[in-house]
Amino acid sequence: MLCFQVTAHSTTGATATTSVKISVLDANDNAPSFEKGRYEVSVHESTPTSTPLISVRATDADDGDNGRVAYSIAGDGGKGAFSIDASTGIVSLQVRICN
Numbered sequence: 001m002l003c004f005q006v007t008a009h010s011t012t013g014a015t016a017t018t019s020v021k022i023s024v025l026d027a028n029d030n031a032p033s034f035e036k037g038r039y040e041v042s043v044h045e046s047t048p049t050s051t052p053l054i055s056v057r058a059t060d061a062d063d064g065d066n067g068r069v070a071y072s073i074a075g076d077g078g079k080g081a082f083s084i085d086a087s088t089g090i091v092s093l094q095v096r097i098c099n
């Protein structure tokens with residue numbers, strides 16, 4: 001809970017003061033957390049492109065937008081070869097591994 005004082009001033013110099021208390025229902029104070037520290041999947045070389053390979057899942061203890069999770073591939077390692085659905089966490093193959 002946050003508490004502070006507010007003062008009002010009139011043009012004639014009169015003042016009034018009141019206190020304000022604000023209860024914070026939810027702050028974005030939790031980072032998302034993956035269910036597993038590591039996900040592994042084996043892919044056959046003939047797997048067609050656009051094949052879903054694995055689903056990752058993270059949760060966030062905050063409410064509403066503060067707890068909403070969106071997925072993306074970090075760094076350059078998987079970009080181009082794999083894609084991830086931002087809302088479902090499903091990782092798919094984007095390029096065929098062998099012709």
Ligand SMILES: [Ca+2]
Nearest residue numbers: 030060062066
């Ligand atoms: Ca959060």
